[in-house]
Amino acid sequence: MKRLTVLAATLSPVALLASCGSGYSTGEEAGEATSTPAPIEQDGTPFSITERGTYNEPWAAAFVPGTDVIVITEKSGTIRGKNVENERAIFFEGVPEVDYGGQGGLGDVAFLPSEASSDISGRTIYLSWAEAGPGDTRGAVVGRGKLLCEEHQTCAITGLDVIWRQDKTSGRGHYSHRIVFSPDEKYMYVASGDRQQKDPAQDLSNNLGTIVRLNLDGTPADGNPWGDDIWSYGHRNILGIDFDAAGRLWEVEHGPKGGDELNLVARGANYGWPLRSNGINYNDSNIPDHSPDDGFTKPVVGWTPVIAPGNMTILDGTLFSAWKGDAMISGLKTKALIRVSIDGETAREVARYDMGKRIRSVIEGPDGALWVLEDGEGGRLLELRPK
Template identity: 70%
Template sequence: MKRLTLFAATLPGALLLASCGSGYSTDGGTEAASTPAPTDIEFAITEHGSFNEPWALAFLPGTDRLFITEKSGTMKFVNTKDGTVGTVSGLPDVDYGGQGGLGDVAFLPREARLRSAMRTIYLSWAEAGEGDTRGAVVGRGNMICPTTKTCAISDLEVIWRQTPKVTGRGHYSHRIAVSPDGQYLFVTSGDRQKQEPAQDTSNTLGTVVRLNLDGTPAAGNPLAAQGSPSNEIWSWGHRNLLGIDFDSEGRLWEIEHGPAGGDELNLVKKGQNYGWPVRSNGDQYNGTDIPDHTADDGFAKFAINWTPVIAPGNMAFYRGDLFPGLKGDLLISGLKTEALVRVAIDGESAREVARYPMGKRIRSVIEGPDGALWVLEDGEGGRLLELRPK
């Protein structure tokens, strides 16, 4: 564990003003107004070791143990009180390569009150199929930690599969969010770089799905009458959704990668079609134009659109009191921007208000139990960083 005396204002290339010049509002192209960022947010950063292609992190409810997935298929944890690093057994076989491997990790917040040491764990990963195909899955199991340096997952079973499995190793998405009432799982299902299936609701590519905690389709989903797998879908017309979280009002938001331009932050609503690949404010990588969103195009509109892209890794709403100025705002981990991107929410509108440069590609950011921020750098040797007020 290494403590660094670093500040947002003194990191290389620090930006203490908002970088909103590339953001766009929901009316389909108006440039968003720039708002100065608070100048009193300074980070003291503590290092907690490095990891092999870390992808996601989550605290075990009711404990100080922070679990970290590594894309190649391993998982570790850090006791954030004493710095102990431990290993996790009982992990699934993953299809590692490209953007695929071990993905997200989630727990049930309500289990923080359990007297039992066992907790429910949800994992996502890329699973191989027949004929060089693969797809994302979500599994559920039990987590128990018999020693200070070891934890084990038992009874892990796949409870949801992205449908269908296809060729390629991109755009799995497979982020997991538990609803505020603790009753449902929301899972992001990317378009797997196939594009057109995102408009075809007979499959789950390019969608957000809403499930019961056991992985079955939740009652009240908008396409329930169409049968499986359409009965899993909550929204569709998405590309590569790498962040998903609920705000303080219980509303679901997601952030996704656009093509060449057009990263989007969306307020996710039941039964809405967000337009991909028919509409996007980005273009195809070969330069082919994709029609921009317009007010009358019939699709749900983004809250913010970024060109140039920020390349989001994940996102998390800040609910704590340790950084009072951040409360209610959204923090996005930036891969291309090598920054934490801060967004303020006002009703159904949103605006970028600040970027806090980190000097490395940032894969994930979450809030810890006491309001500290926990950040994962991307790639081999990606560090775990704890951010507190200076």
């Protein structure tokens, strides 16, 4: 989440509710991969850590723009919120029914920066989750609704409509379903994983293994290369996606056994999965590596052994001023935060911070502090500030 200035205002009763704390994954285990070697630079742990609560399988977090309210999704189908200034809890009603199991359940949460104010009531909320389909099928969806916060410490999600659907298939893995808005807020990009089906990622007749580009109402955006919702394809399991300050879109995705990738996303680009990977299959069978002449877009950074990313945010605050413009990636198998320096269209890992637990999510708060969610039952919310 990008840094936003908290707005000063004379608070209405609902605005006061927001100000006072109104309203209240396991993820992929990455096969048999192991931790990666030491980074190029070893920065130690240059931040203090404060525990700010525990959650049941937390998956994603976002600050409501213009406020100190953090909203956290729990994979089993609950949304919890808290004003981090005064610890007042916020409870959410109207949360959608989710298909919970495997890597599926409630996913991402996102808000529109242009709606920043001190009042959380009336805000547009975007959610992603796994939805059951006919037979033994399921797929990710994105829904859009409004927050109505009329009762003390309770917000209802009203008018929640599904505005985009991933093509449904069997299994309960690789939904991806991360959400990000373009800097001009004209478009919404959604990560659509290959659902562990592999071959559909090279088949443009479906939207598996793709990044889709949508209008804010979920319809395909004009200018997409094939006239449907697909922007890029040949992806595996994208769990981090964000824009840099220059408006370039980056994503980080799980490889199989080895071959995690940081990619610069381009219109119509094919990233090669499952025909190319710098990893191998879990049964140790070979996958051809990327090569200069294979016709596929190459990863900017690759990791073998894997980092097992949980999500990614590109920092634009000033609290960690030396890190501005860097990508911070949460590590699951690695139990770490991985910092990647981005320089134009190139990037390199520069530091790795051992957190001792699987890390599902890291976001940037309103004043530039980092907010980290541990994975799994009892996952802690941690606030990180410079020492």
